[in-house]
Amino acid sequence: MFRIVCMTLLLSSLTAGVAGGQGVAPLPLMPLPSQVKPGTGEFLINNGFGVTLEGFTEPRLERARQRFLNTLSAQTGIPLWREAYLNKPMFFIKTGGASAPIQQVDEDESYHLQITADEVRLEAANPLGVLHGLQTFLQLVRGTPQGFAVPAMTIDDQPRFAWRGLMLDVGRHFMPLDVVYRTLDGMEAVKLNVFHWHLSENQGFRVESKLYPLLQEKGSDGLFYTQEEIRRVVEYAHDRGIRVVPEFDMPGHATAWFVGYPDLASGSGPYQIEREWGVFDPAMDPTRESTYTFLDGFIGEMTGLFPDAYFHIGGDECNGKEWDRNPQIQQFMKAHAIKDNAALQAYFTARVQKIVAGHNRIMVGWDEVLQPSTPKDVVIQSWRGPQFVGEAVRGGNRAMLSAGYYIDLNQSAAEHYSADPEGNGPTTLSSDQSNRIAGGEATMWSEYVTPENVDSRIWPRTAAIAERLWSPRDTRDVASMYARMAVISQHLNYYGLEHNSSYPAMLSRMTGEPDPLPLRVFGDVMQPPRGYARGDLGHYDAFTPLNRMVDAVPPESETAREFSLIVNRIVAGKASLADWEQAQEWLLLWRDNDAQLQPLLPKSQLTQELAPVSANLRQVSQTGLDAIGYLREHRSAPPGWKTRQLAFLKTSEKPQAVLLNMIAPAVANLVQATANSPTAAHKD
């Protein structure tokens, strides 16, 4: 009836330091501010805490004050509604003036935050800076022997880039409003300021149009946002200093439009909502005037909902096959000397750009929309790489980077962190050209996420991207980033984000047990496949349940990352005694976990597929233990052992049950190192 299971508890020295109030270096801040001067003592928070607005005020600031108090109350468990009643403020906010009624790209977002033992002063030119400063303060709160407190310091801070975005694809898997709201909450926490809302796809059209109601009636399965809901989201974002840029992808990625309006398309129809993933043939017909009439009406209606100065028209991945097959389109191309499909898309884009401009919006598009004739105010979003950002800004356009920030691809935070909108080499851009680099955007494409696990794909890794876009360019210490990201990940729990809670909840569902620890021990060293590999490992469509182990585990295994760091020290001959022991303890844990886990696995369809993976983890761990034995005791392995193990580990690194065993590469490093043991040449 009972069993004892051993579990690994990771206590990063930073976390302990924060909890213990043992100093403030490195500060648990993400993104790191541009300038911090430490002060003396600390500011204590008690139930008499109050906040006062000075200078310019507006309802948004009053709401921000209340939200700040609510979050602070959640962080501390101290009721703070008393402050209205006591009227004894110790936190003074001074706002210079208003920001633009519709938030602009290049507004002043700087703030000055001065924390002493007695009071806090936050000053900013406008409400945007105030919003950022409040979030900085919240990140600094931690328990101390005296109570919840913030260390005294002075911060002067402003962003490196003006465009710091997160794209959410709600076309492939619809994301209900609560996901959108909490995503915006998380964005505010890490100072992102653009919510790029990818609202239409082959698999769904997600906005109510009153002008063209068949768009949502036939193209959404009933899963769309009403205009009233859109307005509320835009207001909610504005309250948090976030611009909302809508994207309606065209001329490709648009099958869902054609279900209700087949005449928009280049094929003969009828069309169905697409249920599979991939790139599909249907595309808008760029040769008919009725297409542009429709888009003019539609874009006009949407600009009434989305006040932002920018309007994203997608433009990516149009394969042109419907164009090839349509004689009228072929004839049109001949008649107008349009030499190929790229040129035809350029013609379409130019027409659409005029429509967008006619509605007083600036067009944004993916790489493909950039053509020599593209107007200079069009913003290019590059999914291909910093070099294409460079190309765009050299040509006179503004551009931003998304290559490297594809958070759906299950890459590590370190990989995202290393991507820089200005590239990482020496710059060949003039200062004018550099200035046209607007920033970047993380992109959350939704083939393989649901409302249940989408938070775990966005957070906390997006905080690392937010730091890249906000903090000074030389903020590059990966170890510091990971240490701070671990703290911020916990901090984000107070914003209602589910990135930490969805994993155990999904394990519980898989097993019917409240806390299936052996499954957790197993899952903690597994990862989803990276890049686009998952699509090759089984059939997935819009109806496929995403409730397996691969959907539950975080995209980056923190345990495996820590293990590989230890292994690196061992291999480099720089390991401490604690390193050796930790490596051995972990390998024993993983090896012996298999015996605990196997009896659970046959009980549910969702866990059956894990039996060979757990057995493999046991074997890999045994190999690791053997390697550590040889290394530690300076013994050599039996003849052939190393070759056999390396071959075995190579196999083990391949996806199993759509999962990557994340300790196999580190164990391979250990095995590889056995050759370097001083006694490697001896036989025994």
Added chain:
Amino acid sequence: MFRIVCMTLLLSSLTAGVAGGQGVAPLPLMPLPSQVKPGTGEFLINNGFGVTLEGFTEPRLERARQRFLNTLSAQTGIPLWREAYLNKPMFFIKTGGASAPIQQVDEDESYHLQITADEVRLEAANPLGVLHGLQTFLQLVRGTPQGFAVPAMTIDDQPRFAWRGLMLDVGRHFMPLDVVYRTLDGMEAVKLNVFHWHLSENQGFRVESKLYPLLQEKGSDGLFYTQEEIRRVVEYAHDRGIRVVPEFDMPGHATAWFVGYPDLASGSGPYQIEREWGVFDPAMDPTRESTYTFLDGFIGEMTGLFPDAYFHIGGDECNGKEWDRNPQIQQFMKAHAIKDNAALQAYFTARVQKIVAGHNRIMVGWDEVLQPSTPKDVVIQSWRGPQFVGEAVRGGNRAMLSAGYYIDLNQSAAEHYSADPEGNGPTTLSSDQSNRIAGGEATMWSEYVTPENVDSRIWPRTAAIAERLWSPRDTRDVASMYARMAVISQHLNYYGLEHNSSYPAMLSRMTGEPDPLPLRVFGDVMQPPRGYARGDLGHYDAFTPLNRMVDAVPPESETAREFSLIVNRIVAGKASLADWEQAQEWLLLWRDNDAQLQPLLPKSQLTQELAPVSANLRQVSQTGLDAIGYLREHRSAPPGWKTRQLAFLKTSEKPQAVLLNMIAPAVANLVQATANSPTAAHKD
């Protein structure tokens, strides 16, 4: 940087059985249905699952269907929106007819649920039965080797009592709407049908009155529900088969009314919102006609918001001191031959009852409102005991029980489960009198809860009370209740309830660590003090942070309960080898945990107070290990050991840092048993 901590994993045989699909006895249902016949095979749920409404339909049923699909989708991770698209129903709901437009007390709530391997048929006379049947089905879903499934069976079910309530006090600590909504969701899951909303208290008046706006403007600190919000809650409850009975407590417990309207009171004022807990002097003036004019207007306005046939006027704990001190009131009593304060309250109650009746509502009140002259339709809610329920129904009134269901008092589920509205002895009531026992209500008074931890005080223990009120009277197996409650507690996670998540979240806040396991091991055997003890263990008021260990730990320690069952078997000579080993393992875990925990405790003010408690747990565990050693090896303890240890354990059972060490009583049982060892008489 790293440590390994051992943690206990409890796998009840039931949970394992459910997860493994190894049979259906006992069914993971709560409340247990009145009749279940097992069938053959099981019904599998896949992404083609669909539900069809037959017979009578209404929008509420359509919403119930959608809610059912949403919950089922959350439970399984299978997208079920496809059913609208596929139109292949396998779940047929047949509703006989409408229920009353305003839900009545004695409506038919029965349902018939037939599950075969091929399809599901749910039949009910009206939508109320359908709602209950859908919840029964959801409780039966579990993972199997074939996928998520429900075992074939036929259920015929109806409630024992018509009034199955939960009272929520939003006066002392205001509970925001999201708490109210999720509480209603949980109530629906366990078939409770009355939400008793305690809306006014000395510490707060929580409803918007348009007629008397100073009630909320001066009496709520801005923490109240608007009329529109009230209407939405009433609709939300109605959708779930739940009546909403508002309570406005009078003539006592009403200080918050008097801040805005001092003339209502019997003292001279001015009044302030009460910040302390307890019983206070202010009371309405029962001698002035203006009081009744005010109440007539107010009750009239409120009956416009609350359509239920019943209206609760409280009536409890009026201490009469303001009446004693008011010469006009004393004069009035003399003039009208009112002999004491109880009689004066009876006069008040009779007047208010007429007002309530004048607005076509039936009055409900606590014990104190029962007088010989009380009209027979008034419903008595007994906080004093089943004997007073008996007294009320003998006198011709309907009555319900709350004594024994005070879930704020941190009693065990078993204690609540044993309380029966009809009492537990042989009944002396006639069948007419018995029929007047309407049911009962759990009561969640809110001195010591916040929106953060209130769920953990309500759930899962309220499910045991729900079973007492729904299931046949002979449903009394406590072990079965606990086993099923553990499963239902997990099931309730899918309703957004936070009873399982608040505890680890609060531990995390106390330490700044994501998962402070040693603190969890410690907290798992601690409990808040029971009854009204907490108020004697420190000063508490409306501003006191409730963020300590005592606020985080569940009201009943499941681990300590399991441990004491093992100890009981040991002491009774019925322990298995596994029992002995489990007891020893646990005692070792708790003893050695202290060394892990102590280094963490000084770091935060919230954990400092736990240092001596953890040290005490270590000592208690060592005593337990010693006792087990003597018992197992049939050795006697050194002279004086037993006496010293029993004295030590007696001290250890007292609250420390407002916490009860819940293993101390079981360890005392072990020590007590050492005398009975065969070698107890030997010296060594």
